[in-house]
């Protein structure tokens with residue numbers, strides 16, 4: 001019943017043709033009204049043009065508010081998203097039809113930030129929205145748009161009625177860079193890369209002018225089973241975007257990196273899927289310091305998958321439904337998260353046990369194809385670690401990497417944990433985060449996950465998975481909450 005009602009709710013989100021829903025409870029009825037009509041550009045400009053103070057409420061006095069530092073120079077250019085990812089409820093909160101501000105209104109806000117924000121240095125931290133690159137995109141056919149019941153315009157493929165021309169976004173970026181007093185405009189909102197590859201010029205513009213060394217994008221998984229239930233594109237699209245990103249970075253003479261994000265324990269993910277993802281990470285030399293462990297949150301389809309173990313993306317009948325495997329219970333959820341952080345020695349014991357149970361003992365050892373070593377890192381020599389390809393190769397440090405094993409040692413001089421040139425180059429990015437054995441300090445977390453909507457990023461507002469499960473998880477009572485200030489939004 002829950003899966004069925006969730007399906008109906010998501011089918012009735014079109015503001016022009018969706019119907020109000022009524023559910024009877026005893027002698028009372030619960031009404032869900034139709035989605036509101038999207039705001040016009042004039043109305044959006046009016047809302048965003050109101051005389052906001054742009055400073056925290058005076059009740060906070062001189063208190064330091066970390067979120068304010070990030071948000072004070074961040075500009076929202078639109079509302080809504082037509083991506084429809086199952087784990088996200090931005091579509092339910094803001095609508096599937098994009099509501100755009102005018103270019104003039106956005107440029108005015110940049111000038112206002114320049115003139116009003118105390119301590120403004122000339123850098124705009126973000127020019128985006130729920131998704132960075134859906135500005136002025138939408139359905140080409142108003143009649144189809146008014147009657148459409150598809151939950152996504154881009155899954156399972158980009159709808160042939162969707163306008164994917166990024167010219168307005170490109171123009172906006174160029175104009176924003178020309179505003180007097182603005183030195184740098186960053187794009188920190190999630191880039192929907194399956195859309196971006198439709199416009200190589202957009203990718204060039206983004207990569208050449210708006211990436212600060214690292215660009216975070218969110219494939220979310222590598223395996224088809226979970227990806228289909230998430231309503232996300234396959235890894236082929238990621239590979240095409242990566243090619244373009246590297247090509248344009250090289251053309252611009254910049255050394256830049258893509259940072260992929262993944263979700264563990266999303267409904268539909270089996271142990272084997274997580275293992276394949278971990279092997280992909282290992283093969284591609286990624287050691288994620290920011291991971292999300294799926295957490296059910298209100299209104300999204302993935303939540304109804306989690307509780308009902310049924311696929312609401314397909315028709316749900318009384319006796320016929322598509323079952324969805326769900327990672328439930330502390331042990332399995334911890335294992336899925338641990339596989340994303342296969343490089344963390346705290347997780348090796350659990351991964352070894354799981355590999356033995358799965359009949360994958362050959363992935364334990366010091367050979368390059370192995371996922372975890374037979375023994376803990378303390379007993380390995382640096383040469384053994386290098387040979388295994390673990391904690392070496394293409395490891396890179398980001399500002400969030402401070403909690404990873406090995407980087408503390410790098411900072412303190414010397415490649416004791418097998419870091420490389422890139423790691424060394426960035427060693428000043430983080431605080432000492434590891435003890436002499438390369439293990440994380442107790443309670444050291446690499447951040448928290450949150451999400452941005454309408455310029456405010458707060459955890460859980462819009463129902464994205466918030467994997468920052470900060471319960472003590474290690475055998476030794478360490479807190480193993482890996483996360484990071486994930487930019488809201490979607491991808």
Ligand code: SF4
Pocket residue numbers: 082138139140141144145148149150152153154159160161162163
């Ligand atoms: S017809 Fe296609 S582009 Fe138009 S709203 Fe529906 S899915 Fe989106």
